[in-house]
Amino acid sequence: MSEEPEQGVELLRETNLLKYVIPELEKGVGVSQNRHHIYTIYQHSILSFKYAAQRKYNLEVRLAALFHDIAKPQTKMGEGPESTFYNHDQLGARFSAAILERLKFPKKTIEKVANLVRNHMFVYGVDEVTEAAVRRLLRRVGPENIDDLINLRVADRLGSGVPKAVPYKLRHLQYVIEKVSKDPISVKMLKINGDEVMEILNIPPSPKVGFILSALLSEVLDEPEKNTKEYLKKRIKELNKLSDKELKEKNKKVKEKKEEVDLEIKQKHWVK
Structure with missing residues (x-):
């Protein structure tokens, strides 16, 4: 896989071809977000894609990084720092699946990318991460996909310009995931x-x-x-x-x- 795949997407945009290949992604160009983001939707998506490749994440995580906010332009409510994007994760999963089907990706890849996009907004504040909540997350995303979901969050964070890719609260989540995943001593x-x-x-x-x-x-x-x-x-x-x-x-x-x-x-x- 390419080490700099974001350059290919950027070339499509610069040559005015992106709107013909992935028009859903092109809709994020120039669209601002809210107080949690310093980049536009498109810039953030490209940077997340870039960092996923830099960290040598698998194809599904890279694609999910590129498409995780694909539905934000359609779900944006309001302008300025208090803008919201409710349900962009759910709609984004459908958009991602449609895009990948159109581009003739394998069904297994499409399903996994859609799953990651659908679940990328999981909460991970230390006070919110109970063992019961983690078990629900594991059931929802699948234990076999949890590491990829964490990697997607890391790429998402880096693409947002934050200094810490894996902050304490994300490490705490990984601890609880491993704790509940192990065979219980009972x-x-x-x-x-x-x-x-x-x-x-x-x-x-x-x-x-x-x-x-x-x-x-x-x-x-x-x-x-x-x-x-x-x-x-x-x-x-x-x-x-x-x-x-x-x-x-x-x-x-x-x-x-x-x-x-x-x-x-x-x-x-x-x-x-």
Whole structure:
């Protein structure tokens, strides 16, 4: 792929051919944005495209960077610093798909670019990024596309003239994404469940069932080979002889392991 693809688009504009190839993009020429942007819609799109190529992002991210604000001219309301562009992401996804279909791109490429454009306005303020919100984002965009969506945001930021491509709040989002994407350290990892514990011990639902499961998990974290039904059934009977206090003491290992994994991910993304 070209290292400077934006020059080709600029050449089309300078020779008055862009309006015949991608008229939707040409509509952004000279159109101002709002207080969040120092460039016109077209300038911002070209710069985002440029930085996506400079960072050697894949084709889909580059195309999404070029087209992510393609519908802003049609959705612009008002003039000056308070202008708005409501739903430009949704309309932009449709525009992007139509453009790429017209240019004979493969269906898979078209669908991915439209997906990235549709979701490029995701929020990532530290106070807004809850684990539930991140799970919803992953379901919406697809776990396999989340890194490309982050890369699109980086290109978008650089194309806006901001000094930091990956600010703290974006690193924090990456931390939460990795945290919720990892296999959770929970009793669901065990090859046995609470119903089976009650059946083996012939006891009704009670806090002790949870204590026993957590104690089993603590052992399995240290020795994964113990996570077999045969071993766990035998161990359940042995743990049943312990008091609730003794079982709780064993469960400290689970909490420590969760904290250890969490710290490791935080250090990777340089967040607190």
